[in-house]
Amino acid sequence: MGRILALDYGDKKIGVAISDPMKIIAKPLQIIMNSSYKRVLNEINNLIKELDIEMILVGLPITMKNTSSEQTQKVVEFINRLKDDLSTDIETYDERLTSKMATKLLVMQGIKTGHNKHEIDKTSAAIFLQNYLDDPTK
Numbered sequence: 001m002g003r004i005l006a007l008d009y010g011d012k013k014i015g016v017a018i019s020d021p022m023k024i025i026a027k028p029l030q031i032i033m034n035s036s037y038k039r040v041l042n043e044i045n046n047l048i049k050e051l052d053i054e055m056i057l058v059g060l061p062i063t064m065k066n067t068s069s070e071q072t073q074k075v076v077e078f079i080n081r082l083k084d085d086l087s088t089d090i091e092t093y094d095e096r097l098t099s100k101m102a103t104k105l106l107v108m109q110g111i112k113t114g115h116n117k118h119e120i121d122k123t124s125a126a127i128f129l130q131n132y133l134d135d136p137t138k
Contacts, residue, residue: 001021001022001023001052002021002052002053002054002055003018003019003020003021003023003051003052003053003054004018004019004023004026004053004054004055004056004057004129004132004133005017005018005019005029005044005047005048005051005053005055005056005057006018006019006026006056006057006058006059006093006125006126006128006129006132007044007056007057007058007059007125008059008095008121008122008124008125008128009034009058009059009074009075009078010034010121011034011074012033012034013031013032013033013034013121014031014032014034014040014121015028015031015121015122015123015124015125016028016029016030016031016032016047016122016125017029017122017123017125017126017129018047018051018053018129019129019133021052023133024133025130025133026126026127026129026130026133027126028119028122028123028125028126029047029122029125030122031121031122032044037081041081041082041085041086044056044082044086045086048086048088053088054088054089055088055089055090055091056082056086056088056089056090056091057090057091057092057093057128057129057132058075058078058079058082058090058091058092058093059075059092059093059094059095059124059125059128060072060075060076060092060093060094060095061075061095062094062095075092079092093128093129093131093132094128095124095128
């Protein structure tokens with residue numbers, strides 16, 4: 001029974017979250033520094049092998065007006081490259097407002113978000129992964 005790996009793509013870093021093997025609970029995992037595609041691909045490949053990943057869920061940043069943005073196009077290009085280089089299934093999920101939700105959640109836990117931006121990224125990935133896991137229509 002494989003897990004789902006969630007990726008919150010950013011120009012500088014990628015937040016990573018993971019599901020439990022039963023695909024009920026999502027938790028923040030780590031940050032991948034987005035210094036080069038080769039490095040990112042290598043780290044994702046390592047996670048796929050180490051954690052028995054059966055699917056990758058990438059957050060798709062759609063605007064509040066339900067349109068694509070420049071960042072949406074970057075994420076789509078990233079997904080297309082991953083699809084060329086990985087045999088793992090890749091899906092997308094609407095990640096609107098997850099960074100704001102992650103910030104609020106971390107503040108409520110007493111975690112300072114100013115110096116801990118990496119916590120926001122991986123928590124954001126966990127939020128949209130949990131939303132996916134909880135979605136009865138998937």
